[in-house]
Amino acid sequence: MTTMRETSGAGLPLPLPEAEYLAGLPKATVYACCFFTDVRGRALGLRSVFTERAWQLPGGNLDAGEDPFQTAVRETYEETGLRVTGPRPLLLLHYVRGDTARAPLAKVGFCFDGGTLRDDQLAAIRLDPGEHDHWAVEDWPVWERLLEPENYRRLAAMAEARRTGRTGLLVTEPGAGGGR
Template sequence: MGKPRLPLAEYVAGLPKAAVYGALFFTDTEDRPLQLRSSVKQGLWQFPGGDMDPGETPFGTAVRECREETGIVFTGRPRLLAVDFDAPGPWPVAKTGFVFDGGRLGRDALSRIVLDPGEHDAWEVRPMDDWARTMDSRSWRRLAAVNRARRTGTTVYLENVPDPAC
């Protein structure tokens, strides 16, 4: 005989907790990725995006956060490039991200970017080799995988789970 079923509230209370984020991946017309430098986490470069609010979807979150962080109003359809899972570590709960294709931005669109200084203090487009020299290894692996997913049309799944031996 199977385990007795818990009341719904009790079952839900026992589920693992997780945060969800949505982000958009843009390149310029030469396929150089756009990233924003965090004004909060020193030296961290990231895609426009952020944590999901109650009642939002991951894609809705990506579009809202992009608008808030850059002024870019994305009107395209959702095209998922990556699902990015981080196990609890420095952050107290698991975090799952959905990175969507934002397309290519021309010089004019890039020149209209307006950053929220409370979150980011710079934006740049660079060739992949330049990003590789600038970013921490986790962020670089995510950027390289997302860029590859865009080029190949194949969605990627990323997983960052701490080594229990460490």
């Protein structure tokens, strides 16, 4: 593959070698997750054993060869034992800017609607103790207190997308939270 670039001289395009073109592209990681609520509309969260016991949604990073929905399905099963069947609506496309020392890569998230869980489905959750030590369904004011502001904003955006039937877009600055 050869792309074109302009010279500063005559302004004529010159071929750009593929390696140079690819090296100049922005870099990003990809995650996918599922948003679940119980029958009372309370969101499901998993408490991480890492990152100061932060609350997360079932999900994780894309593995080679997976598409985002496959990642959400795999990660949800690994972390909770819940089986998600598809297709499921995409609620939110989440973009976390990169370009800082702490977060040099951008992050792109695909947040799917996992659906509504009955009490018996919630009772069947089996956490991976290597990743999470507790799960909870909480009312929205409780999540607002427990989550970093950007993570609460992401959760609320998913609930709004589910309510309206319109996929949302959320852009987060690096270091502001908002991971899976």
